[in-house]
Amino acid sequence: MKPITLMxxxxxACLLAASLGWATQAQAEETLFAQxxxxxxxxxxxxxLVEIMLVDERINFTFAxxxxxxxxxxxxxxxxxxxxxxxxxxxxxxxxxHKKLNTTNEQFNALAEDLYKAFDEVGVxxxxxxxVMALLAPMQPQVVDKIPAKE
Amino acid sequence: MAxxxxxxxxxxxxxxxxxxxxTTPSSxxxxxxxxxxxxxxxxxRNLIVPDxxxxxxxxxxxxxxxxxxxxxxxxxxxxxxxxxxxYGFNGHYxxxxxxxxxxxxxGVGIGIADRVEISAxxxxxxVTGAALExxxxxxxIFGLKVRVAGxxxxxxxxxxxxxxxxxxxxxxxxxxxxxxLTSPRQLGATDEDGVDLYLSxxxxxxxxxxxxxxxxxxxxxxxxxxxxxxxxxxxxxxxxLETTVGYMLTRKLALGGEYRQKPRSLxxxxxxxxxxxxxxxxxxxxxxxxxxxxxLGSILGPATTVDRxxxxxxxSVQFGY
Ligand code: HEM
Numbered sequence: 001m002k003p004i005t006l007m008x009x010x011x012x013a014c015l016l017a018a019s020l021g022w023a024t025q026a027q028a029e030e031t032l033f034a035q036x037x038x039x040x041x042x043x044x045x046x047x048x049l050v051e052i053m054l055v056d057e058r059i060n061f062t063f064a065x066x067x068x069x070x071x072x073x074x075x076x077x078x079x080x081x082x083x084x085x086x087x088x089x090x091x092x093x094x095x096x097x098h099k100k101l102n103t104t105n106e107q108f109n110a111l112a113e114d115l116y117k118a119f120d121e122v123g124v125x126x127x128x129x130x131x132v133m134a135l136l137a138p139m140q141p142q143v144v145d146k147i148p149a150k151e
Numbered sequence: 152m153a154x155x156x157x158x159x160x161x162x163x164x165x166x167x168x169x170x171x172x173x174t175t176p177s178s179x180x181x182x183x184x185x186x187x188x189x190x191x192x193x194x195x196r197n198l199i200v201p202d203x204x205x206x207x208x209x210x211x212x213x214x215x216x217x218x219x220x221x222x223x224x225x226x227x228x229x230x231x232x233x234x235x236x237x238y239g240f241n242g243h244y245x246x247x248x249x250x251x252x253x254x255x256x257x258g259v260g261i262g263i264a265d266r267v268e269i270s271a272x273x274x275x276x277x278v279t280g281a282a283l284e285x286x287x288x289x290x291x292i293f294g295l296k297v298r299v300a301g302x303x304x305x306x307x308x309x310x311x312x313x314x315x316x317x318x319x320x321x322x323x324x325x326x327x328x329x330x331x332l333t334s335p336r337q338l339g340a341t342d343e344d345g346v347d348l349y350l351s352x353x354x355x356x357x358x359x360x361x362x363x364x365x366x367x368x369x370x371x372x373x374x375x376x377x378x379x380x381x382x383x384x385x386x387x388x389x390x391x392l393e394t395t396v397g398y399m400l401t402r403k404l405a406l407g408g409e410y411r412q413k414p415r416s417l418x419x420x421x422x423x424x425x426x427x428x429x430x431x432x433x434x435x436x437x438x439x440x441x442x443x444x445x446x447l448g449s450i451l452g453p454a455t456t457v458d459r460x461x462x463x464x465x466x467s468v469q470f471g472y
Binding site: 101104126 | 189191192193194202204205206207234237305306307308309357358359399400401402
């Protein structure tokens, strides 16, 4: 597809988003972190996620060896930083932390689905959930295929 | 990944004794420290069983021609819920009730390694009102689609949409219940059978909860091929534009609209463009439903003496694994 068509498509999508009343403009002042509901909501979401994923047979066995409290706090830091919150992620990068796993796409999507469910239970709105997912989705090559992130 | 490279082979060698996705786990004892770098193997998986690994809604639906897409428009997404590591298949039934016509379409589709899609569908079209009441037209459609670039969902950090090239081979099965009229050639069509070629670009804009699809189709098909291919007005085919815009309301529910140009090659048919407004629901990875208000434009207006847009309902149900 020609770049020009693409640009037009994107432009159309933005227009539509705007006309539907979900203009990103209006939310520009507020960080995604704040839209989630700040620290309490994000911590609750991570707790819920861990609860759900540990009973999800598609992925729970991968955490058999994992220090769950440490994992929770690292995932919180990562999501907090990604969404513009006042945190610094000091854990390993995504390739390093998943290199002992032979992660499949099914597992990657299973974790995403569990996070959607966790957000639902904690009461984070779906369109905010998707904005978080938009930040996580591009990590698929690193987590699944162990391909370094492009700069 | 080993899984990915073997999936196609294993499918080709279909139903060879339970191929396994992974080699047996190494016998190294699992250490209790999270510092351990011992690999954590996945449990052995039977490659014949689809992984059903895609996120809801991203398996797409079956479009009117049987390809993975929305209602009227094929998308660049590969049909079914199989990821790159597996495959998925489905069957669908679609009922379109228009003012003077009815279209029933049903078929099957398979998506392999999120790369190749093969589909087969049948169109049964019937005139339910007006001058030609009772007339029936039928055709078969074989579809092939190959994803050539991008990932509609994971590629959130790039402008590149998922791109796929597709072909639809349509074979006319004749016109029935219309006396002397048995072939679309009698209406001025050049051929009974034809091939559509298309390029689709699909992108999910997660941050906006939007799905956008643009399809460029080269076609000679009159009324989706039901009235044959090419004609007195135009016989070289046309590049037509088709588009879908969808807004995801929840993880399982989307609404949107579609537009599909039609080539208008027959003098006797004032063929109009088609559009729809749809609600799509995927409660789980086995069932999905699309309900739409559809306008297929004018169909054989002059001949049927009903020269008006054919509007009506579109209902499609898909079952998959
Ligand atoms: C975008 C998706 C993902 C994100 C953002 C993510 C994030 C993280 C983070 C921040 C850590 C801690 C890193 C550290 O210990 O320094 C981690 C570790 C881990 N992740 Fe993920 N992860 C993702 C996908 C997955 C998937 C799909 C699985 C399993 C199927 C998985 C399984 C694990 C396991 C088992 C650990 C612990 C490793 C260990 O204990 O050494 N992750 N992940």
